[in-house]
Amino acid sequence: MSLLIYGLINSIILxxxxxxxxxxxxxxxxxxxAHGALYILSGYTAWSFLNILGLPFWASxxxxxxxxxxxxxxxxxxLLLRLRGIALAELIVTFAAGVAILELLxxxxxxxxxxxxxxxxxxxVEIGNxxxxxxxxxxxxxxxxxxxxxxxxxxxxxxxxxxxAMAQNExxxxxxxxxxxxxxxxxxxxxSALAAIAAMVVLPLGVMESTIGYEVLIxxxxxxxxxxxxxxxxxxAGSFIIGYGQILAARYIGAKxxxxxxxxxxVLVLIVRPSGLFGKFKELEERV
Amino acid sequence: xxxxxxxxxVRRLSKNFGGVRAxxxxxxxxxxxxxxxxxxxxxSGKTTLVNLITGFVKPSSGSVFFKGAExxxxxxxKIAGLGLARTFQMVRLFYNLPAxxxxxxxxxxxxxxxxxxxxxxxxxxxxxxxxxxMGFERDSFVPYKPAGSLPHGYLKRLDLARALAxxxxxxxxDELFSGMSMSEVASTLPIIERLNQxxxxxxxxxxxxxxxxxxxxxxxxxxxxxxxxxxxPSEVMESDAVKSAYLGxxxxxEAQAG
Amino acid sequence: MTEPGSKFxxxxxxxxxxxxxxxxxxxxxxxxxxxxxxxxxxxxGFLLLLPLFLDGYWEKVLVYACMFGLLALSWDFLxxxxxxxxxxxxxxxxxxxxxGGLNYYLHWPPxxxxxxxxxxxxxxxxxxxxxxxxxxxxxxxxxxxxLPILFMKGIEATGLLGGTHGLSALSPLVHDKVSAxxxxxxxxxxxxxxxRVINSDYGLVLMxxxxxxxxxxxxxxxxxxxxxxxxxxxxSVGAFAGALMTHHYQFVGKSxxxxxxxxxxxxxxxxxxxxxxxxxxxxxxxxxxxxEALRALGGxxxxxxxxxxxxxxxxxxxxxxxxxxxxxxxxxTKVEVR
Numbered sequence: 001m002s003l004l005i006y007g008l009i010n011s012i013i014l015x016x017x018x019x020x021x022x023x024x025x026x027x028x029x030x031x032x033x034a035h036g037a038l039y040i041l042s043g044y045t046a047w048s049f050l051n052i053l054g055l056p057f058w059a060s061x062x063x064x065x066x067x068x069x070x071x072x073x074x075x076x077x078x079l080l081l082r083l084r085g086i087a088l089a090e091l092i093v094t095f096a097a098g099v100a101i102l103e104l105l106x107x108x109x110x111x112x113x114x115x116x117x118x119x120x121x122x123x124x125v126e127i128g129n130x131x132x133x134x135x136x137x138x139x140x141x142x143x144x145x146x147x148x149x150x151x152x153x154x155x156x157x158x159x160x161x162x163x164x165a166m167a168q169n170e171x172x173x174x175x176x177x178x179x180x181x182x183x184x185x186x187x188x189x190x191x192s193a194l195a196a197i198a199a200m201v202v203l204p205l206g207v208m209e210s211t212i213g214y215e216v217l218i219x220x221x222x223x224x225x226x227x228x229x230x231x232x233x234x235x236x237a238g239s240f241i242i243g244y245g246q247i248l249a250a251r252y253i254g255a256k257x258x259x260x261x262x263x264x265x266x267v268l269v270l271i272v273r274p275s276g277l278f279g280k281f282k283e284l285e286e287r288v
Numbered sequence: 289x290x291x292x293x294x295x296x297x298v299r300r301l302s303k304n305f306g307g308v309r310a311x312x313x314x315x316x317x318x319x320x321x322x323x324x325x326x327x328x329x330x331x332s333g334k335t336t337l338v339n340l341i342t343g344f345v346k347p348s349s350g351s352v353f354f355k356g357a358e359x360x361x362x363x364x365x366k367i368a369g370l371g372l373a374r375t376f377q378m379v380r381l382f383y384n385l386p387a388x389x390x391x392x393x394x395x396x397x398x399x400x401x402x403x404x405x406x407x408x409x410x411x412x413x414x415x416x417x418x419x420x421x422m423g424f425e426r427d428s429f430v431p432y433k434p435a436g437s438l439p440h441g442y443l444k445r446l447d448l449a450r451a452l453a454x455x456x457x458x459x460x461x462d463e464l465f466s467g468m469s470m471s472e473v474a475s476t477l478p479i480i481e482r483l484n485q486x487x488x489x490x491x492x493x494x495x496x497x498x499x500x501x502x503x504x505x506x507x508x509x510x511x512x513x514x515x516x517x518x519x520x521p522s523e524v525m526e527s528d529a530v531k532s533a534y535l536g537x538x539x540x541x542e543a544q545a546g
Numbered sequence: 547m548t549e550p551g552s553k554f555x556x557x558x559x560x561x562x563x564x565x566x567x568x569x570x571x572x573x574x575x576x577x578x579x580x581x582x583x584x585x586x587x588x589x590x591g592f593l594l595l596l597p598l599f600l601d602g603y604w605e606k607v608l609v610y611a612c613m614f615g616l617l618a619l620s621w622d623f624l625x626x627x628x629x630x631x632x633x634x635x636x637x638x639x640x641x642x643x644x645x646g647g648l649n650y651y652l653h654w655p656p657x658x659x660x661x662x663x664x665x666x667x668x669x670x671x672x673x674x675x676x677x678x679x680x681x682x683x684x685x686x687x688x689x690x691x692x693l694p695i696l697f698m699k700g701i702e703a704t705g706l707l708g709g710t711h712g713l714s715a716l717s718p719l720v721h722d723k724v725s726a727x728x729x730x731x732x733x734x735x736x737x738x739x740x741x742r743v744i745n746s747d748y749g750l751v752l753m754x755x756x757x758x759x760x761x762x763x764x765x766x767x768x769x770x771x772x773x774x775x776x777x778x779x780x781x782s783v784g785a786f787a788g789a790l791m792t793h794h795y796q797f798v799g800k801s802x803x804x805x806x807x808x809x810x811x812x813x814x815x816x817x818x819x820x821x822x823x824x825x826x827x828x829x830x831x832x833x834x835x836x837x838e839a840l841r842a843l844g845g846x847x848x849x850x851x852x853x854x855x856x857x858x859x860x861x862x863x864x865x866x867x868x869x870x871x872x873x874x875x876x877x878x879t880k881v882e883v884r
Contacts, residue, residue: 031684033691082860088630089863091687092812093856095632099809100852107846214805218695221688229685256703263696266689270677275685344760368766380761382754393754394765396747411747454766 002130003247009136011243012143013202015236017216018223019146020194022235025224026154027163027187028180031091034075034098035195036217040210041101042068042196043203046117057118065196072192076185084184098217105210117204135204142201146194151232163187222262226269228276237277241265293356295320295458295489296372301340301350303333303513310336312513313350318458318491323484325500325521326493328510329533334493335377337510338462342374343367354458369399373456375447377463377493383436387424387446390435391415394453403455415453422449423475441472448476452483459483460491465499473499501525509533557881558872585874590734597726605726607838609794612729613638613787615830617811618818619736620783622826625815626744627776628756629679633690635807636674637784638791639697641667643707645789646798650713656793660786667785672777679773691808698803712799716792725794732790733827736783740823752776809848810837813855819865828867 021035032038042064049060079097083089125132154160163183195216219242227238245261269276296318303311311333318324328334339345341352343364351360359367368374373394382390394400395411404414420426422445430438435446444464451459461480465473473496481503484490494500501507501521509517509524511533517524524530600608617634624631644663648654654662678689702710719725743749751772754762759769792798810833811826818829833851840847862869872878 025684031688079856079860088625088687089859091630091632091684092816093859095691096809096813096852096855099805100849100856103846103849103852107844107849214695218692221692225685225688225692259696259699259703263693263700266692266696267674270689342764344763363768364760364763365766365768368764369768373766374764376761376764380758380764382757382761384757385750385754389750392747393751393762393767396751397766398768399766450761450765 001127003251005127005130005132007240007244007247009132009140010247011240012140014219014223014239014243015147016139016143016198016202018220018235018239019143019150020191020198021220022224022229022232023150023154023194024187024191025229026231028184030080030184030188031094032072032188032191033091033095033217034101035191035220036213036215037098037101038068038072038192039195039199039216040105040208040213041071042192042199043117043208043212044105046200046203047208050117061200065193065200068196069189069193073185073189075192076181076188080184080188081181084181098213102210102213105213116207117200135201139201139205142197146197147232147236150194154232159186219262222266225276226262226265228278231276231278234276234278241277294318294353295322295355296341296491297353298341299351299353301337301352302348303336303340303345304348309513311340311347311510314510314513314515315350316508316515316518318489320457320489321484321487322489322506323504324491325504325507326491326510327495327497327500327507332510332533333513334510335462336513338374338460338491338493341367342372342460365397368394368454369397371399371455371457372460373451373454373458374460375444375451375462375464377466379443379447381435381443381446381450383434385435386432387435387438387442388412388415388419388431390446391418391449391453394450397454400453400455418449418453419446422446422452422479424449441468444468444472445476448479456488458489458491460493462493463495464492465494465496477503553883554880555883557879559877559879561875561877586738590738593730593734597723597730600726605722607835609726609729609791610838611831611834612733613791614807614810614814614834615733615827616736616783616787617807618814618826618830619733619740619823620780620787621811622815622820622823623740623744623783624776624780625820626749626756627752627773628759629773629776630687631690631780631808632687632812633692633694633808634784634811635803635805636690636694636697637667637671637781638788638807639694639803640670640781641785641788642792642798642802643788644670644785645792646713646716647707649716649793650708656717656719660789660793663789663792664782664786667788668778668780668782671781671785672774675777676770676774679770679777694803694808695805698800701800701803708799710800712797712801714797716796716798718796719793722794725790729790729794732786737823737827744823806848809851809855810834813851813858815865816855817858817866819868822867822871824871825865825867829865832866 017039020038021032024030024032024035045067046057046060046064049055049063050057053060055063075094075097079093080090083093125134125137152160154163223235223238223242225238226241227234227236242262242265245265246258249257249261294317298317299315300313301311301315302309302313314333314337316324326334326337336345340347343359343362343366346361351358353359354367354370354372357370359370359372382393392411392415395414416426416431419431424431424442424445430442435443438446444467448461448464451461464476464480468476477499480490480492484503492500492504504521507517507519507521507524508515509527509530511529516529516533517527519527596608597605617638620637621631621634641663644666645656645659648659648662649656674693675686675690678686701707707713719728744753751762751767755769755772762769788802791802811830814829814833815826816829817832818827819825833854837847837851840850843850858865
């Protein structure tokens with residue numbers, strides 16, 4: 001029973017890490033390698049609002065989310081505008097920007113016990129005979145809610161449909177009056193906002209460290225590789241496979257093996273089905 | 289070697305894209321040295337058929353035999369290595385490279401190395417020879433210019449040259465003449481006829497029926513992914529199914545069948 | 547070419563010798579021979595002489611620069627066939643741990659471990675990455691970024707191969723000068739060999755794979771086999787750098803999988819210019835001494851690499867080397883636009 005619940009929590013956390021990355025990639029084909037950096041950056045922003053400006057958490061968390069979205073938006077216009085379409089340059093620039101942010105944070109000394117966000121729900125409940133605190137339940141709820149909202153947004157709203165049109169063919173989208181730069185920057189802003197929301201709910205569970213930025217990026221990539229890019233279902237499946245895999249490994253082999261699980265999952269998936277379990281890569285099929 | 293049997297045999301080949309039947313249960317055989325034309329309205333599955341035969345798209349069902357051996361779903365480079373070359377409807381070239389370097393690529397393949405006996409250092413000359421044959425004058429600048437700077441008609445012929453460099457036994461031309469001017473067609477058509485007379489088996493997909501009917505032995509007509517007629521050019525043009533597909537005349541096919 | 551509003555545009559003309567020397571190898575005078583030879587011989591000679599004059603700290607910097615130069619060359623080689631790696635530290639680390647492990651556990655001398663690690667590293671790289679090379683672009687980069695980090699975590703977690711402490715007291719190369727020369731020679735050989743390979747038919751096919759892999763396949767060439775060959779070559783070069791580093795420092799630890807070894811080579815290529823190998827080499831030779839000068843800044847260094855990387859991609863996309871090459875081989879005049 002505890003296995004089931006901890007696995008679920010772990011999986012949802014992984015899904016939360018990935019959801020923003022996956023959204024941005026799905027919409028505009030931008031692999032935002034600064035995802036992890038934005039995640040932790042939003043954590044520090046919220047912390048600064050809390051402890052330097054003295055705002056309450058319910059105000060500083062949304063502010064941090066908005067600030068992060070803004071950073072993502074500016075990222076596009078400052079860094080990516082001139083590189084659009086050169087996948088390699090986009091990737092290198094976002095990655096470099098992400099690393100630069102993380103290293104700057106480390107250098108400024110943002111680590112240590114005092115940098116943590118407050119738990120905003122205290123207490124807990126027993127499910128079966130497993131004690132789960134409210135914060136973790138809240139994480140699960142947020143994760144499920146985000147995925148559902150995302151699905152609704154992408155499939156059922158006008159701007160979502162524009163996003164999908166972009167994802168399918170940029171030129172056609174342009175020709176029917178969808179401005180690709182706006183969509184691109186919005187997708188990046190939205191992805192960053194999702195990273196920030198994830199940070200707001202997950203970070204209170206532990207201490208903030210800039211290395212978490214790398215971890216988030218790694219897990220997001222691992223989930224994306226295992227599940228297949230640009231597929232919501234794949235993202236969910238990927239996070240559950242790695243999430244439960246980790247909990248199982250921790251239980252039956254030893255906690256130190258948890259980090260091996262994503263590696264093993266990636267290697268396995270690459271051998272069996274390189275485009276990911278639900279990937280839609282038609283690598284060889286010519287577009288007719 | 290199965291020289292006497294059909295060089296290409298396609299058996300009930302089908303491909304579905306999602307719910308769309310791009311090619312449905314198409315079968316035909318091809319004798320060595322034959323010149324087959326494939327026609328059909330836009331979207332009738334001609335290019336998909338080529339992609340299925342050459343391995344660029346995996347078929348949903350059915351099989352393809354080349355020189356008596358099954359090649360269904362094999363990797364494109366393996367099929368090309370057996371001597372089945374193709375051109376592309378949308379030319380795929382290396383636009384940054386000089387034209388003749390484009391022809392060198394297939395010359396580096398194991399197939400050509402085997403056929404040429406591993407002689408080294410003449411690839412440039414061999415490439416220029418092939419191009420000269422295609423109407424790129426040897427002594428002009430044309431073969432040395434970047435492919436991207438050449439006009440469209442030249443690109444099509446460059447694509448043909450690249451397919452021929454593979455020394456194929458079967459050549460599939462996917463709308464070679466589309467986008468060519470009348471005079472370019474007039475100068476290219478004799479080259480293809482000559483290749484066929486020299487013994488090369490050719491499958492030609494074309495929209496220009498007048499030119500096509502002048503050169504081919506046999507025609508295959510596709511519509512909505514299905515084979516609707518097969519025969520000599522004159523037989524095919526008489527067929528009601530073909531008339532309806534091309535001219536939109538309402539012909540009650542079921543009533544005729546019954 | 548023209549900037550909006552300006553009445554002049556730049557007109558470029560190849561120098562006579564360059565226009566001839568690209569295709570015809572008949573050189574008329576000493577001046578022309580020097581024109582062709584100097585840009586190659588000067589840097590090579592300089593590098594070869596350098597270890598004689600350097601000692602201690604700066605010798606280490608030189609070895610370091612050559613390591614990163616090798617990694618940058620290996621990156622550029624992979625990129626020339628369309629595989630963009632963000633994990634050069636995978637190649638580096640595999641070579642380092644192979645050499646270190648063989649030396650530590652089996653006590654093989656460096657004469658044996660160096661070649662074994664070089665070839666073994668290349669083999670492991672191509673085996674590990676061959677499933678991925680069917681997928682282009684972002685996917686390959688993602689996987690290569692992941693693998694070294696996971697290797698590092700794996701070593702940390704399982705305690706294999708020395709765990710967090712690493713393997714120390716490995717046998718050194720005979721003398722510091724030997725390793726310095728091995729590094730410089732390896733770097734130069736690799737640079738000139740790659741430049742030659744990429745201009746041969748073999749390199750032509752690799753570049754064609756980058757441009758349009760389907761067209762190459764329709765030419766009867768097994769692109770996957772070619773790509774795994776390219777992976778093997780690039781992997782070997784990276785592994786050689788790693789193995790040499792291990793014996794030079796007589797130590798190998800999990801830090802060989804660190805991000806530095808992945809980012810700096812990419813930054814070097816971005817700075818120097820992609821596709822010519824000389825750009826990669828030049829970039830490494832600029833960046834490494836620069837980063838030594840910045841050592842006092844500690845963790846900020848990586849942030850600075852990243853800024854250099856971003857700036858050079860945004861402002862000088864062709865790279866320093868191609869810029870210099872153009873200045874060297876072309877006249878540039880301003881022509882009035884009428």
